[in-house]
Amino acid sequence: MRAILGILPKRGRATAGNILLGERDLLSLPAVILQSEVRGGQIGFIPQDPYQAFNPVFRVGTQLLETSRTKPGAAGRDGDKANIISLLKSVQLPDPERALDRYPHQFSGGQRQRLLIAAALASSPAIVLADEPTTALDVTTQLQILKLLRRLTEERGLSMLFVTHDFGVVAQLCDTVTVMYAGQTVESGPVSQILAAPLHPYTRMLLACHPDRGAALAGIPGAVSSPLRSPSGCRFHPRCPSARAECSVALPPRTEHAGKQDVQCVLYGAEAAA
Amino acid sequence: MTGARALLEIEDVVTLYGGGKRLLGKPRPVVRGVDGVSLSLKAGQALGLVGESGCGKTTLAKTILGLVRETSGTVRLDGQVVSGLSVREARAARPTIQYVHQDPGAALDPWWSIGHALDEALRIHGVTDRSERRRRVDEMLDAVGLNPTFRSRYPHELSGGQQRRVGLARILVLSPRLVILDEPTSGLDLSVQATVLGVLDGLRKRLGLTYLFVSHDLSVVKRMCEQVAIMYLGRIVEMGPTEEIFARPQHPYTRALLAAVPKLEPGSLHDTPALPGDPPSGTTERAGCVFQTRCAFAVSKCAEARPPLAFVSDEHLAACVRLNEIETVAQI
Helix, strand or coil, X not given: CHHHHCCCCCCCCCCCCCCEECCEEHHHCCHHXXXXXXXXXXXXXXXXXXXXXXXXXXXXXXXXXXXXHCCCCCCHHHHHHHHHHHHHHHCCCCCHHHHCXXXXXXXXXXXXXXXXXXXXXXXXXXXXXXXXXXXXXXXXXXXXXXXXXXXXXXXXXXXEEEECCCHHHHHHHCCEEEEEECCEEEEXXXXXHHHHCCCCHHHHHHHHCCCCCCCCCCCCCCCCCCHHHCCCXXXXXXXXXXXXXXXXXXXXXXEEECCCEEECCHHHHHHHHC | CCCCCXXXXXXXXXXXXXXXXXXXCCXXXXXXXXXXXXXXXXXXXXXXXXXXXXXXXXXXXXXXXXXXXXXXXXXXXXXXXXXXXXXHHHHHHCCCEEEECCCHHHHCCCCCCHHHHHHHHHXXXXXXXXXXXXXXXXHHHHHXXXXXXXXXXXXXXXXXXXXXXXXXXXXHCCCCCEEEEECCCCCXXXXXXXXXHHHHHHHHHHHCCEEEEEECCHHHHHHHCCEEEEEECCXXXXXXXXXXXXXXXXXXXXXXXXXXXXXXXXXXXXXXXXXXXXXXXXXXXXXXXXXXXXXXXXXXXXXXXXXXXXECCCCCEECCCCHHHHHHHHHC
């Protein structure tokens, strides 16, 4: 996610591949363009922790208007303000006109998350990246926010990349899902298909850990390897019950199953080739 | 000790915070942390205490533990009254109740090896024989699924799941009877959570422990506890056998809470009604039902008096004035 936004920590860099937004490869864009057009422009970002995303000593309005002020083509102070207030209305924040003059501590967690969603939408982005935006919230507030996100994406024809570890949230909110393990994608496809018939051993074991699913509470044996000493080949092979000798040699190619379900696992390579 | 007798009984416990006078100006507002809670816990049982952040779960847990002094009400442990004491006396009177912190990683001293941390617990509780302490530490590490080499390791060398096991071992080494688990799996990923829950469940059965399981995760509570109590703003709104509450929730808050849990079956968010607004502040004085401001079923009599917990069936209690009507009203 940070690679998409071009905000990887100093020591990290995307070394290969492309990140295409429309026709442009974000990895080859200069930092200035990323800042002025992409971040907070074509891409909106909703951070994980609504309690830490605001600076406590500045009014909410100052912080929300800052993004649009630094972008070229701003509608001017009053235009921006009107835009933000209309967004605050669409995220159903109570009393939107007065909200801008208040400080972050005067809002509850759910309200702050609404403010952050409004901020992410301020530049009318084409895509919104949401990094576990409901992890810090209670279930009842989480439901409010999920419903809001679903409505906003439908109304505005917005795409959303939603990062989460909660399969229940995925089931309720998303159309497609990609399962990652230790920096590799292992499986992706339509949510209903993957929940009903997961193919990759990791996806299967992960779903079996869900308190609603698993017959016995066991967990996946072993622990995620350190990123400094990643196993060769498929990174899940040291913990995989179906691992074979070739798993440690190379990552198997991605194969397609049952229409749109992509999986990267030797178990399914032969079938697809046949 | 028979299974039928209550290990812990609390009656009408109220815990208030604040209210003190400042040197100048207005007195501090009173926060009604726990606002008249009664419950009992039989030996060997696991009771889930569920509610949103700020509803008083942790305050109630700490009041039971004796770490926070109750303003009024009675706490009975094994039939003995252990309330009305100062914090220091209360802890001394309740040695068989122990508390596992939400984040045991933060509760472990980074400079102390795991063995040292576990050993200290025993030393404080008066086990003077060094070899005896060593034996019990090894035994307990083994019981939570860690081998004896962990004794010389330091907290930063452990994963989140291992730290939770150490946190648990440090408490269990004191042979408690009632263990209060405060959000024991929050912040863990699914796989580690399943492992920790498996360990907790196994230990309870093996050692005959009683759990008070504080959590906001309903799926976890459903899996781990026979009994569940739902809290809202310092009060218990519904309690009873877990199976029955999940199958036939009576209180409107319980219904909303259960409906809000994201289910694994793909569904449409548009069909799930969300509870409007946020819980009101804990400082406001409330006449009547605490939930009326957000309740879809609220009527004028909800504001008149605080509804008592009434029996729905044998062991199932709920506090709502429209208890008998909700089911029919909800179907329309």
